[in-house]
Amino acid sequence: MGCDVYSDDWRVLTVEHKDSLPPLNPAQITKLKHLTLVSLAMEKRILPYSQLLDQLQMPTIRELEDLIIDAIYMDVIRGKLDQKAQQFEVEYTIGRDLEPGRIEALLTALQNWASTSSAILTTLDDRLTLLKQQAKTEKETLTAHDATVQRNLRDVQDKVREVRLSKNNPSGGPPLKSGPTAAGLALLEKQKEKEREAARQKELEKQKALGIDENVDMDVDEPGDGKGKSRLSSIKK
Structure with missing residues (x-):
């Protein structure tokens, strides 16, 4: 028979060995109940109040909760009192010597x-x-x-490139070069006109430098005709 349960310990100390053992004082009784609480907590993590009241011989729930709170403050046991569920949820307990x-x-x-x-x-x-x-x-x-x-x-890109080349050269020969567009021709004509105007202004400046009358109308050959000089076309009267 073990001495982990308070009721058994109480019976051993107060009944079987009543004459041979001195009576227990309140502190000893409290310690014995704490040790019994530890033993019960080592067996189960949820301890119903009904079980604790019976085995610890506590008259009321209030006294039972006070006992558990004292044990928690002494770091003998840790847990949570659940008054609604009427149980004590054990989180930690000290160890005891094994029977x-x-x-x-x-x-x-x-x-x-x-x-x-x-x-x-x-x-x-x-x-x-x-x-x-x-x-x-x-x-x-x-x-x-x-x-x-x-x-x-890559295959798709190659096929797209082949399609574009075939559209530009339906005969299958080397790619055809396209001629100048209308906009390109207009730009070339404008550029030539600028060159002719520049040549005309240059010729006038040359005539002024030689002292020729400004009323002399000069025809200036276009650049690149191979003549390389101007000729008098008419003299204004």
Whole structure:
């Protein structure tokens, strides 16, 4: 029989060994109840008020909550009091010495935990390996797709270029050169007119320098006719 439950401890101390043991003072009784609370918290994480009232022999819920609060302040146990659900939710508790026969059960629990953890790690490793392989396959597929798109794009560009060349040269010979447009001809004529005007002004300046009357009308040959000089056409009267 263990001494983890307060009711059992109380019976042992107050009934079975009443004559051989001194009576417990309030501090000792409170400590015994705290240790019993720790033992119960090691078994379950949710402790109903009804169970605690019975095993700790607490007369009221208010006294039970005061006992739990004292244990929390002493850092014996940590948790949350749920008055609505009438239960104590355990978050942490100190450890206690194991009873005889509990070591084997503890070792079994630890072995089960180790086996479960190992199985989880193996599953995670397999999953990671699968994800890496999938990522590699997707990358290779994407690379091949990009290469195909670029190749098709080059083929389309080559075909467009061939179509344009065939339109410019339907006979299939070398590409034809197009002649000057109307706008180009007008620009050339305008340029020639400027050259003639410049030559006329130059000839007038030359005549002025030689002292020839301005009333003399000069015909200036166009540049590039091979004559290289002016001639008098008429003299204005």
